[in-house]
Structures are given as structure tokens and as C-alpha cells.
């Protein structure tokens with residue numbers, strides 16, 4: 001094969017053959033196809049799309065570039081196989097759901113191998129949040145992960161470099177060539193990692209709205225449908241929820257403050273939207289894994305989920321009782337008028353948290369554990385002029401100015417009686 005022929009085929013809107021796809025993904029991973037050639041092909045795919053067959057083959061080729069984990073050896077104490085279920089969110093602001101969700105699902109005897117990532121840009125990363133817990137470590141060997149799944153039932157850790165290395169290379173290239181926003185490429189990127197990870201069931205939380213990758217529901221639905229089809233083709237029980245990311249989840253966007261809120265949820269409290277989404281995703285994961293009579297809200301109230309959380313954190317070196325880092329500096333943003341808060345823009349809050357130090361500008365940058373934005377009101381709340389709306393947190397006060405600029409227009413206050421449009425779970429696919 002020749003890379004230029006493959007690029008020309010997609011440029012001229014012809015379907016790629018299975019053999020062409022297998023070759024180009026493998027040759028790119030090995031460095032035989034150059035970055036500029038793959039960049040041209042990615043752009044042709046972005047512009048001209050791929051059929052379902054092509055997307056499925058592309059996904060298989062990315063899986064074949066690395067190792068595949070196998071949890072079929074996991075056993076319950078009675079010797080029966082232990083089902084596995086995982087969740088993937090396409091990324092949002094204040095999205096700490098994985099933290100309470102993984103231990104909650106494990107309560108019901110379903111093992112949760114949650115391979116997670118770090119934040120990039122305005123969306124937070126699960127590993128960055130958990131690293132604010134003193135001692136906690138994200139990197140586990142496959143053997144440690146397997147042992148913890150058997151012992152505790154839940155693991156949240158970094159994906160090893162062995163899973164879908166083709167995706168790692170291609171994603172970095174897409175990031176700098178304007179080719180991230182292609183549904184076949186996003187779907188194959190996410191699903192190659194999840195299928196290689198070896199989970200039996202998968203629930204996708206596809207975010208829609210300003211704080212999400214996909215700003216409109218039609219695109220998000222297409223992405224969700226593509227990913228569900230790829231999962232099912234590969235024998236993974238896959239379901240997707242389309243959920244609202246027009247406003248942040250819960251009352252915190254950052255790292256340590258999101259851990260604190262997750263612990264509140266595990267203690268039976270916490271903001272209702274976080275509880276609702278955690279419970280709904282737990283129900284979907286359990287259903288996919290064959291557990292039909294669970295009441296996850298009860299396991300949050302009675303401490304069973306908290307018990308698994310504590311063991312999960314301790315197993316990875318963390319101290320579940322340690323005090324979390326507190327920001328050195330804070331500034332408050334006040335409501336400019338009386339009325340109903342009808343909008344609180346997720347993207348603006350996410351960018352502000354990022355600029356305060358909760359996120360990174362480059363992959364290798366450190367994050368501030370204590371930085372972020374604490375919200376005092378959510379859409380639907382009545383507010384009075386001069387009341388605190390948000391508290392900005394950082395260790396580096398020179399960051400306040402840009403964060404406040406970002407937040408201009410983030411909160412929209414309308415006359416009393418107005419109702420914000422709000423629906424957390426938009427659809428199920």
C-alpha cells in the first residue's frame with residue numbers, strides 16, 4: 001500500500017478497504033506513515049466521513065496496535081465469574097461522577113475497572129482530582145489492578161501505555177491539526193480504549209451543551225449511536241445516556257473541592273444533580289451487568305458505597321481521612337441583580353477553573369490541587385443583588401483577573417418567575 005493512495009481515496013470520497021485501514025493504522029503506529037500523511041488522512045475523514053464498516057475496522061485496527069486486558073479470570077468468592085462494568089464520560093465541567101459511581105456499583109458485586117484520564121483544556125480529569133488525596137497513586141500494574149478488582153471491586157487508575165498506542169499517537173496529532181471534531185475519529189478513539197480495556201459492560205455519558213465537546217444534541221446523538229454500535233459489535237454491552245452539560249454538575253469545579261463534594265455524595269448528601277446522575281448511571285451499569293434489583297440510592301445512604309470508597313482509596317496508597325489541600329487565596333463573585341438565576345454557563349466556569357490553576361495549558365504542566373470554582377447557586381435558584389454567586393480559589397492570586405474576565409456573562413439573572421430549561425438526562429440510546 002501507499003499512504004498517498006489511501007489519502008487520495010478518502011479525499012475523493014471513496015470508502016477505504018479493510019486492508020487499507022489495517023495497513024495505514026499499523027504503518028502509522030510504526031512510524032512508516034508520516035505525521036503529515038496521517039494528518040491529511042484525518043482531515044479527509046473529518047470532511048468526508050466514514051461508513052459504519054470503516055469506523056468499526058478503524059477501531060479494530062487501533063485495538064490491535066496494543067494489548068488487550070482480560071478480566072474473564074475474575075471470580076466471586078463462590079467461584080462464579082465476576083461481571084465487569086465501566087463508565088465513560090465525554091468530558092464536562094464539575095463532572096466528578098466517576099468518584100462516587102465506581103464504589104457504588106462495586107457494592108452490588110460488579111467489578112469496576114475504571115481507566116481514567118487527566119484533564120486537558122477546560123474539562124477536568126478524574127486522576128487530577130483523585131491526586132489531591134494525600135498519598136493516592138494513579139499508576140498501577142495490570143497485576144495490581146486485577147488484585148484490587150478482586151479484593152475491593154473498584155479501581156480508578158491511569159490507562160497503561162499499552163492500550164491502543166495508535167490512538168495515543170493519533171489523538172496528539174489530531175489535537176494540533178484541527179481534526180479532533182470528527183465523529184468517526186472520536187468514536188473510534190474512545191471505543192478502542194474501552195474495548196481494549198476488556199470491560200464486559202459499558203455505559204457512555206455523552207455530554208451535550210456549552211461545556212461539552214458536542215455543543216448540540218443532534219451531533220451528540222450521532223456520536224452516541226456510533227459508539228453504542230461499535231461496542232455492541234465488539235461484544236461489549238453498551239448503552240449511552242445523553243446528559244446536559246449547559247451548566248456545571250454540582251457546586252464545584254476543580255480538583256480537591258470535587259473530591260470533597262464526591263465524599264458528601266458517598267455520605268448520603270451532596271447536590272441533587274450529582275446524586276441523580278450517579279444513581280442513574282449506576283442503575284444502567286448494573287442493569288447491563290445483569291443486576292436487576294439494586295437500589296443504589298440506598299447504598300449511598302447506608303454507608304456501603306462509602307465503605308468501598310475508603311478501601312479503594314487506601315488500596316492505592318491514599319488516606320481517606322486526610323485533610324484535603326485548601327487554596328491560599330479566594331475571591332467572591334456577587335450577583336449583580338435580584339431575580340432567578342436562569343443560566344450559569346458550563347464552558348465559562350470550566351475555563352475559569354482552568355485559569356485559576358485546576359487545569360493545565362500543556363500536557364506536562366502540573367495542576368493546583370486546591371484551585372477551582374465553588375458555586376453558591378445553580379440555575380433555578382432565586383438570588384438577590386450582592387449575594388455571593390461563586391467563590392474563586394487559587395494558590396496564585398495573579399490568576400484572579402483573567403478568571404473573572406472569563407466569567408463575564410456566565411451568570412444570567414432573569415425576573416422572578418422565569419424558569420430555566422433544565423433536564424439532566426436528555427435521552428438514552
Ligand code: URA
Pocket residue numbers: 171180185186187189190
Ligand atoms: N476523547 C478521546 O479519548 N478521544 C477523542 O477523540 C475525543 C475525546
